[in-house]
Amino acid sequence: MSQRIAIIGPGLLGTSIALAARRAGKLSIAIWSRRKEIIEELRQRRVGDLVAEELSVVVDKANVVVLCVPIGVMPKLAREIAPHLRPDALVTDVGSVKAPVVAELSAIFRQRVRFIGSHPMAGSEKNGHDAASADLFDDRVCIITPDDTTAPEALNEATAFWQMLGCQVRILSPTEHDEVVGLVSHLPHLLAATLVNTVAAQNPAAFDFHGPGFSSTTRVAGGPPVMWTEILCTNRTAVRSSAEAMIEKLREIITLLDRETTMNDFLTQAKDLRDRLRSTKEDV
Amino acid sequence: MSQRIAIIGPGLLGTSIALAARRAGKLSIAIWSRRKEIIEELRQRRVGDLVAEELSVVVDKANVVVLCVPIGVMPKLAREIAPHLRPDALVTDVGSVKAPVVAELSAIFRQRVRFIGSHPMAGSEKNGHDAASADLFDDRVCIITPDDTTAPEALNEATAFWQMLGCQVRILSPTEHDEVVGLVSHLPHLLAATLVNTVAAQNPAAFDFHGPGFSSTTRVAGGPPVMWTEILCTNRTAVRSSAEAMIEKLREIITLLDRETTMNDFLTQAKDLRDRLRSTKEDV
Numbered sequence: 118m119s120q121r122i123a124i125i126g127p128g129l130l131g132t133s134i135a136l137a138a139r140r141a142g143k144l145s146i147a148i149w150s151r152r153k154e155i156i157e158e159l160r161q162r163r164v165g166d167l168v169a170e171e172l173s174v175v176v177d178k179a180n181v182v183v184l185c186v187p188i189g190v191m192p193k194l195a196r197e198i199a200p201h202l203r204p205d206a207l208v209t210d211v212g213s214v215k216a217p218v219v220a221e222l223s224a225i226f227r228q229r230v231r232f233i234g235s236h237p238m239a240g241s242e243k244n245g246h247d248a249a250s251a252d253l254f255d256d257r258v259c260i261i262t263p264d265d266t267t268a269p270e271a272l273n274e275a276t277a278f279w280q281m282l283g284c285q286v287r288i289l290s291p292t293e294h295d296e297v298v299g300l301v302s303h304l305p306h307l308l309a310a311t312l313v314n315t316v317a318a319q320n321p322a323a324f325d326f327h328g329p330g331f332s333s334t335t336r337v338a339g340g341p342p343v344m345w346t347e348i349l350c351t352n353r354t355a356v357r358s359s360a361e362a363m364i365e366k367l368r369e370i371i372t373l374l375d376r377e378t379t380m381n382d383f384l385t386q387a388k389d390l391r392d393r394l395r396s397t398k399e400d401v
Numbered sequence: 402m403s404q405r406i407a408i409i410g411p412g413l414l415g416t417s418i419a420l421a422a423r424r425a426g427k428l429s430i431a432i433w434s435r436r437k438e439i440i441e442e443l444r445q446r447r448v449g450d451l452v453a454e455e456l457s458v459v460v461d462k463a464n465v466v467v468l469c470v471p472i473g474v475m476p477k478l479a480r481e482i483a484p485h486l487r488p489d490a491l492v493t494d495v496g497s498v499k500a501p502v503v504a505e506l507s508a509i510f511r512q513r514v515r516f517i518g519s520h521p522m523a524g525s526e527k528n529g530h531d532a533a534s535a536d537l538f539d540d541r542v543c544i545i546t547p548d549d550t551t552a553p554e555a556l557n558e559a560t561a562f563w564q565m566l567g568c569q570v571r572i573l574s575p576t577e578h579d580e581v582v583g584l585v586s587h588l589p590h591l592l593a594a595t596l597v598n599t600v601a602a603q604n605p606a607a608f609d610f611h612g613p614g615f616s617s618t619t620r621v622a623g624g625p626p627v628m629w630t631e632i633l634c635t636n637r638t639a640v641r642s643s644a645e646a647m648i649e650k651l652r653e654i655i656t657l658l659d660r661e662t663t664m665n666d667f668l669t670q671a672k673d674l675r676d677r678l679r680s681t682k683e684d685v
Contacts, residue, residue, distance in 0.1 A: 257612060258610055319643065331585045334589035334618055381630040
């Protein structure tokens with residue numbers, strides 16, 4: 118399938134989509150950025166066949182449009198591109214929160230083009246197109262979040278698109294998605310940042326003695342604060358519930374400091390579950 | 402300096418010491434294991450000049466002896482080797498908890514040979530000699546924990562030993578050590594295991610949707626439960642205090658889910674501190 122793909126926002130994810138699509142043999146990739154210097158850098162790197170700051174030019178003739186901007190900016194951009202889309206275009210996004218985002222974007226695109234939410238579970242604490250790579254999505258889960266109005270063929274096209282980039286596709290409703298990533302993505306971020314700030318509050322000199330365990334456990338705390346503030350606060354209900362459950366479990370493990378046998382059972386359960394996770398590039 | 406180094410216990414750390422010492426040009430490395438099959442494997446891998454199950458044979462003529470066994474086993478082995486040591490030998494260990502271990506081992510070796518505690522902040526969730534490598538200690542912090550009875554030249558010799566293996570040496574008292582690693586090593590382990598068990602309790606299906614952030618944040622939970630039970634429970638006072646401080650900070654960040662500006666400040670502080678950490682192999 119030789120299509121035109123339009124990528125709105127050339128950050129880590131958007132640029133990696135361009136590189137992965139190019140690797141897959143896509144002939145035509147159009148990229149939008151609002152910043153002239155980024156446009157110039159992408160042109161010099163020869164990422165994309167067309168890089169421009171006019172949304173209408175970038176989405177013109179596109180078969181697939183991917184919104185790769187912070188979730189707070191998506192509705193405004195969606196309204197701007199909607200009049201310029203091919204009627205058979207498929208629009209998706211890469212936002213980390215789905216229920217409110219999908220509701221708002223679906224309403225904007227309804228009666229015009231097909232929209233379906235996506236969330237590739239890929240990324241890094243690094244951001245920007247410099248950090249992008251063609252293999253960012255290889256073997257990563259991409260969660261696609263159809264709602265009641267999604268046509269089956271839109272789901273099939275979105276699935277084929279993410280598989281083409283290297284992803285393993287999973288399907289969840291937008292609400293299920295937000296609960297699940299509240300646990301396995303947003304809670305880890307909240308813990309990493311909180312661990313760093315706990316050490317800072319208790320004994321900042323202790324940072325100087327950290328080993329590889331601390332590095333791994335806090336890696337994601339290096340991610341962009343503005344983006345993560347938006348994610349955590351938009352998904353606050355699920356995040357709060359995950360964090361409360363974590364506090365409850367922490368109270369449990371604190372009591373096990375006096376009960377070695379049960380502590381060993383607790384750590385053994387965690388190890389068994391951790392060992393069963395699909396291995397990823399970060400494990401090495 | 403061409404010395405004999407005796408390594409008591411060829412796990413990940415003990416075997417990596419042997420490999421790093423060999424890389425540094427040490428001519429004579431003796432290794433003790435209680436298990437015949439491990440002895441055979443090490444001999445086949447040609448790790449060490451002498452691999453044996455008789456403690457007296459392994460420590461005979463050793464200038465430096467390193468206890469690389471779980472902290473609960475150290476006192477028994479210390480008592481067994483003490484009568485066989487050269488009077489000018491330096492004994493150290495790699496235990497992750499120092500105050501109680503140093504007190505007990507110092508009492509055993511006093512009047513016989515010099516003892517000083519060490520804790521290389523290196524390792525992995527993997528264990529066993531298969532996972533060992535000559536560069537495990539490169540640029541890692543090794544905390545050396547002298548007490549009131551430590552002679553300056555013992556501290557100098559221990560420092561030179563760990564620097565020879567690649568470490569950056571730092572000095573703390575045994576009690577300071579336990580507080581510091583309670584924050585930057587034991588608390589992260591406790592959080593990683595608790596995060597895994599929280600997801601299991603809330604929604605085990607969510608594991609299937611994890612991305613690289615969850616992998617990093619929980620990596621250390623794959624470590625050996627028996628060893629970590631011993632560490633956490635032996636250092637229970639510092640670990641409990643760190644975990645209580647973490648819970649307090651978690652309560653703070655939960656309230657920030659409704660206050661985006663302050664949440665952004667919280668995440669920005671964490672990112673700034675995280676970015677300033679010495680970069681380690683795990684960061685890439």
